[in-house]
Amino acid sequence: MRQLLIFIRKEFLHVFRDRKTLLMLFGLPIAQIVLFGFALSNEIKDSNIALVDYSKDAVTTRLIGKIEASHYFDIRRSLADAQQLQSAFKKGDIKMAVIFPANFGDDLMHTGKATIQVIADASDPNQATTITNYLESIVTDYNSELAADSQQPLQIVPQMQMMYNPELRGAPNFVPGVMALVLMLVCTMMTSVAIVREKELGTMEILLVSPFKPVSIIIAKLMPNLIISVVNLVIILVLSTVFLDLPVKGSVGLLVFCSVLFILTCLSIGLLLSISAKTQQAAMMGSLMGMMLPTMLLTGFLFPIENMPVFLQVLANLVPSRWYFIIIKQVMLKGLGFASIWKETLILCGMCFVLFAISLRNFKIRLQ
Amino acid sequence: MPTVITTDKLTKRFGSFVAASELTFKVDKGEIFGFLGANGAGKTTAMRMLCGLLKPSSGKATIAGFDVYTQTEKIKRNIGYMSQKFSLYDDLTVSENIRFYAGIYGMSLPAIREKTRMLLDELQLQGEAKTLVRQLPLGWKQKLAFSVSIVHDPEIVFLDEPTGGVDPVTRRQFWDLIYAAADKGVTVFVTTHYMDEAEYCNRVSIMVDGVIAALDSPASLKKQFGGASMEDVFYELARKAKRND
Numbered sequence: 338m339r340q341l342l343i344f345i346r347k348e349f350l351h352v353f354r355d356r357k358t359l360l361m362l363f364g365l366p367i368a369q370i371v372l373f374g375f376a377l378s379n380e381i382k383d384s385n386i387a388l389v390d391y392s393k394d395a396v397t398t399r400l401i402g403k404i405e406a407s408h409y410f411d412i413r414r415s416l417a418d419a420q421q422l423q424s425a426f427k428k429g430d431i432k433m434a435v436i437f438p439a440n441f442g443d444d445l446m447h448t449g450k451a452t453i454q455v456i457a458d459a460s461d462p463n464q465a466t467t468i469t470n471y472l473e474s475i476v477t478d479y480n481s482e483l484a485a486d487s488q489q490p491l492q493i494v495p496q497m498q499m500m501y502n503p504e505l506r507g508a509p510n511f512v513p514g515v516m517a518l519v520l521m522l523v524c525t526m527m528t529s530v531a532i533v534r535e536k537e538l539g540t541m542e543i544l545l546v547s548p549f550k551p552v553s554i555i556i557a558k559l560m561p562n563l564i565i566s567v568v569n570l571v572i573i574l575v576l577s578t579v580f581l582d583l584p585v586k587g588s589v590g591l592l593v594f595c596s597v598l599f600i601l602t603c604l605s606i607g608l609l610l611s612i613s614a615k616t617q618q619a620a621m622m623g624s625l626m627g628m629m630l631p632t633m634l635l636t637g638f639l640f641p642i643e644n645m646p647v648f649l650q651v652l653a654n655l656v657p658s659r660w661y662f663i664i665i666k667q668v669m670l671k672g673l674g675f676a677s678i679w680k681e682t683l684i685l686c687g688m689c690f691v692l693f694a695i696s697l698r699n700f701k702i703r704l705q
Numbered sequence: 706m707p708t709v710i711t712t713d714k715l716t717k718r719f720g721s722f723v724a725a726s727e728l729t730f731k732v733d734k735g736e737i738f739g740f741l742g743a744n745g746a747g748k749t750t751a752m753r754m755l756c757g758l759l760k761p762s763s764g765k766a767t768i769a770g771f772d773v774y775t776q777t778e779k780i781k782r783n784i785g786y787m788s789q790k791f792s793l794y795d796d797l798t799v800s801e802n803i804r805f806y807a808g809i810y811g812m813s814l815p816a817i818r819e820k821t822r823m824l825l826d827e828l829q830l831q832g833e834a835k836t837l838v839r840q841l842p843l844g845w846k847q848k849l850a851f852s853v854s855i856v857h858d859p860e861i862v863f864l865d866e867p868t869g870g871v872d873p874v875t876r877r878q879f880w881d882l883i884y885a886a887a888d889k890g891v892t893v894f895v896t897t898h899y900m901d902e903a904e905y906c907n908r909v910s911i912m913v914d915g916v917i918a919a920l921d922s923p924a925s926l927k928k929q930f931g932g933a934s935m936e937d938v939f940y941e942l943a944r945k946a947k948r949n950d
Contacts, residue, residue, distance in 0.1 A: 539790025
């Protein structure tokens with residue numbers, strides 16, 4: 338036991354001596370959270386829009402007032418004629434146009450229903466969806482005010498559909514993605530390098546000649562990465578709770594348990610890479626090309642897996658982060674319990690066990 | 706003198722290739738036993754079998770009284786090993802390296818502290834305890850690596866071409882350390898291809914094509930093969946080799 342502690346201590350010394358890597362390990366999650374959370378936010382403010390009001394009655398005036406008050410929109414023009422819209426769109430002066438047809442207020446009062454026409458510049462589809470959704474929420478808001486004021490059922494219908502989360506925030510999607518990515522990267526890459534380095538240095542032979550048990554070598558090698566990963570996990574969760582207003586809705590204990598399971602799975606992958614690789618460089622490239630790309634593409638946080646060709650969907654099933662991503666979304670965002678994620682957890686358990694068993698078996702006590 | 710290494714027809718085959726064939730020899734306690742041979746002659750294979758890094762294909766061997774097939778764990782506790790590849794961690798300090806290697810052999814912390822102090826005194830590295838190994842000159846590193854390989858007071862130390870790339874003066878100093886260890890009763894098993902080093906050994910075995918072609922003291926070998934130096938003896942034997950590396 339004391340031998341193991343001395344070994345683990347040594348592994349930590351390696352980590353702390355390598356300041357650049359250490360900075361990267363902790364800087365990466367923070368940088369990604371900040372980047373995705375603030376700089377790359379898909380929240381759009383002050384979009385230029387045009388209003389065309391053919392009706393000019395009390396209802397449209399109030400609704401326009403509400404749109405003006407919103408910080409999402411900057412009303413560039415109040416056009417008299419819809420003909421001018423075309424050129425305004427072409428020049429890129431406006432992102433969206435809102436048109437109130439003639440007799441809008443009368444229609445609403447008499448038939449209980451009125452329609453607004455909304456045209457958005459869809460050359461950037463994401464932006465178009467986002468700003469039309471902002472508008473819709475303003476109209477929905479106004480509808481409920483009307484309902485409260487009047488006995489008649491009154492309804493203004495915008496011709497749009499809500500497509501993403503109601504507030505259209507990007508954070509709910511990328512925080513789980515960043516967690517999966519960062520943990521995968523730290524665990525796989527750092528571990529794969531750790532063992533190959535000893536082989537390259539020639540120190541592995543010394544270790545194998547010593548009475549130190551191979552399984553203890555593995556444990557000692559994994560320990561610092563496990564702890565660094567857990568610290569990273571805590572950093573990400575604190576950042577997302579404090580700065581992104583995205584608290585863990587479900588059980589924190591369950592989230593941590595599943596994360597540690599995922600971390601162990603990734604460590605096993607790193608171990609396997611390390612045992613198979615001949616040089617540090619090969620191990621590094623293997624974990625970058627072999628792990629980073631599939632994790633980015635097949636986890637489901639950048640591109641939805643359901644829309645992929647079948648063979649990619651099958652391939653995605655082999656990527657551990659795909660399952661972890663589902664687990665965190667369920668637990669962190671939706672606040673669901675173990676009952677809803679037992680299948681994914683079981684899959685991760687299986688992967689972890691199989692990978693670790695293969696690594697352990699291939700870790701040679703005797704050099705060839 | 707008690708015998709600490711005994712081998713009887715020890716053989717290692719890789720497929721149809723016989724890397725080491727029927728090695729039979731004995732090494733006494735406190736002896737400096739040189740293991741010579743051209744590259745590919747089978748020295749490293751032989752040494753690895755003795756260290757428990759490689760399972761022999763056939764034959765018998767005991768190291769410090771323990772069997773190489775069944776008692777490798779006990780062998781490991783009683784041997785030290787230094788390979789031709791440099792084997793200290795250069796991002797750790799001198800004392801951290803000593804503590805680590807002593808630690809994995811299960812030495813207690815007070816014993817490690819005492820040993821570290823002694824070792825630094827011996828090497829006159831007292832001022833460098835907190836220096837990263839990376840910053841030491843190669844000769845010092847190698848002397849340190851040797852001292853570390855016997856930090857747990859093993860019965861036998863295996864040195865696999867320990868002085869590669871070192872200048873003759875440092876090599877001489879390195880051998881002073883080896884003599885000091887042998888005087889304390891540590892048996893030294895050393896492979897080399899520097900012929901001046903062969904002269905320093907008590908006995909020398911010369912491997913050619915996986916078999917031991919000659920085994921005796923340097924003086925007797927020179928007489929036997931009629932050479933003025935070990936260089937002549939080695940050349941005489943090695944040129945008969947059929948394997949080329």
